[in-house]
Amino acid sequence: MLNTNEVYADVEYVSKVDEEAADPEDLKNAINSAPRGLDISDPTFLRGDFSNEGSSENMNSSKVIRKGTTDKTGILRVTHGFNQLGSIWSNIDKSNFLDISQDQSMSMWLYFGRPIDQSKPLEVGDGMAFVLQNAQDNPLAMNKWGGIKAISRFHGNPAPGETLGVWGADFDNANSIFNIPISQTAIPNSFAIEFDTFLNRLTLANDINGKGVSFDADLAFGRNDDGSMKYIQQIKGQHISMDYPDGPSYDDFDFDGPNDDATYVLGTGSGNIGTRAFFKMNHKNLEDNLNLTNSKWHHMTVKFDHSTSSLTYIFDDKDINGNMLNSNTTKTQKLKMSHFKLGDSNKLRWGFTGSTGRFSENNLIVFESIPSFVNADSSVSLKDTTKGNTIPGNDNKVNVGDELDFIYDLNYKNGSKEWSEILASMNLPKEVTFVNGTITYDNNPDYRENISSNEFKNGKVEHLLQKSLSNENNHAKIELHTTVNNQSEQIDIGKQHAHFASDNFIVDDDTPPFTITIPEMSLTTDPSGTINYKSMDLTPEKTPIKGTVRYSSGKNISPSNVTVHYSVNNKDYEGFKLSGSLSDKALFDLDILKTQLILGNNTVKIYAEDSFGKRTSPSLINIFIGGGLEFGTVSKDVAFDTVKGGYAGQLVPRKGEWQLEVVDGRIGKNSWTLQASASPLEKEVSGKPTGEVFKGEIVYKNIMGKILPLKNLTGIYTNSKDSDSKQTINVTNEWNSKLGMFLKVNDNNNTSGTYTGKITWSLIDGIGSNNT
Secondary structure, eight states, X not given: OOOHHHHSOOGGGSOOTTSOOXXXXXXXXXXXXXXXXXXXXXXXXXXXXXXXXXXXXXOBOOEEEESOSSOOOEEEEEEOSSSOEEEEEEOGGGTOSEETTSOEXXXXXXXXXXOSSTTOTTOOOOEEEEEEEOOOOOTTSSSOOOGXXXXXXXXXXXXXXGGTTTSOOOOOOSSSSOSSOGGGGSOSXXXXXXXXXXXXXXXXXXXXXXXXXXXTSOEEEXXXXXXXXXXXXXXXXXXXXXXXXXXXXXXXXGOOOTTSSOSEEEEEEEETTEXXXXXXXXXXXXXXXXXXXXXXXXXXEEEEETTTTEEEEEESOBOTTSOBOOOXXXXXXXXXXXXXXXXXXXXXXEEEEEEOOSSOOOEEEEEEEOTXXXXXXXXXXXXXXXXXXXXXXXXXXXXXXXXXXXXXXXXXXXXXXXBXXXXXXXXXXXXXXXXXXXXXXXXXXXXXXXXXXXXXXXXXXXXXXXXXXXXXXXXXXXXXXXXXXXXXXXXXXXXXXXXXXXXXXXXXXXXXXXXXXXXXXXXXEESOEEEEESSSTTSOSEXXXXXXXXETTOOOBOGGGEEEEEEETTEEEEEEXXXXXXXXXXEEXXXXXXXXXXXXXXXXXXXXXXXXXXXXXXXXXXXXXXXXXXXXXEOSSOEEOOOSSOOXXXXXXXXXXXXXXXXXXXXXXXXXXXXXXXXXXXXXXXXXXXXXXXXXXXXXXXXXXXXXXXXXXXXXXXXXXXXXXXXXXXXXXXXXXXXXXXXEEOOSOOOSSEEEOOEEEEEEESSOOOOO
């Protein structure tokens, strides 16, 4: 008989939280290579709190590490040494939970370290687990702690090693009969997806040591015809599986197959010390023989379908650069919601546990999205506006010269927080030319957010969305307008990555692939590109354009079979047939009349088709006429926050969205000044003025902190540009809590009610009187 101290797991060997990392070089690599994630230093998550029986010392090895001084990414280090346990849990009181009444999605990056001795690849472990739980404090239970104190326990003490902090503790091995039901040592009311990096396959009595060494042993099922044992489950390597940690257990030979409800299967082993009992694990939805401990970050997406109560994970579905991958490592499990004993609640706590034993690994997590905060997704499509087809679709080909829109739909499904300050980073292939872009929002169809050409650099468009997405504003459509460049031959264009990130939600997407083809007919013009005129007065009555039409094959073309079509600013004009003798090209002359043009940018689109149905891609010519200085979109109805009582000198901030665009279409170096004046505010009742004037005024606070009265037109903003391109400035983009328009209260004796007034905006050509 073994000494009891040798077969019962005493957990004083669980190491201290702040010990040196067992593999500091790998830990440094993990931190330096960590992708961007959420800031988890606030109460969004709570570190698990567990200690030995009779002690108050928190034995949780987890710690939040900040990636850098400016990067808010919080890296959760779950374990970093030997014999450790770590956990982190969603803070339900701060609206972080899995809402079982809604479809939910969350994503994160996982890091499992490496073997310290690279020549011994099996000496690493033990891994981590993604856990859903509703564990409650129960002083009468064997594992009596719930909430953030939930952890695998044996005799009340935290149990490390193969438990991964969530499974039952297979530590009661002194006899062939278990005195402690293994399911009662696991986290109660739980479900787990395990990422097991170490195989625990020992089954001989002499090897069983009371610390859990057998979960990955082969599951026996009957015998072959020759009498030998037949196995239904033989774990080959690092693996992922999912099950209920507090689920039932069965005897090995009573086991009915891999789809049985058993979580644990009882086995016995013999040796010169007698017989010892142990438990194997019945791995459900097994993904086996994986390479987890490769010093790389692995992305995982978890989705919950509330209509079927199904949980799905997709592992390695994105690379470290954010590019989407076609992952085959994915499983779905229909959950028994009654198992969690939620009662009338729809809030399920989620989090991660992890452990190490006599071997170690750096277990780390970076969170990308939290389901109850922001539940959103994105989709991407392309639209060939020239041909009128959408990609993906029946025709995934575009022609040289086609106008091609890249369309990104951001959809906010539900959540307790806004998806705010979204930085959109969208790659474009070098085979297209970026023209401009627009963003529209469903809740304000009249509002258009412009993306200018100077936001395109190094093959990427980067733009910070001016509006947040929320339950009230749940959809944004980003459209990037491009033209397809000339190519010498057909070319296939692969996926282009898009990244939409904020401090509370991150999502990646890829554009669909497409093919650029060479049309059978081609059209070129002289001039091409952009034609600049400084003003309308200096624009000629006719702008001549010479054109050439050819067959791409080089065969002769009959001009009489060719018709040229053109439009100016999307207005179609009557086409005309060409004339001339059979040749390798057909020539034409086209005059664009001054009367067809407007101030600013004019787009001329020209294409040709023959009588056999062959058609060229359009040639685009921009005719830019300077001299335009005007207001763009200006908010008609604006407001300030409600004043409750108020006090003399109080500055009341703006409420809602203010927009004040100035469009400068002039060529060359030009400047302008914006002036503003504001009338007194008069009280209204039922929409009618009462004559009562608000004791206060609308003012402007400049960057120096000076408060400017606006009784008369006063300069508040100046701008200069030194390029020929059209420039649109939204003045309010620079306003913040200390700059811009405010309502100044001069007396605290204003009566309650609604007060209205008028702000007058005025533009001056040049640098005028400006007090900013």
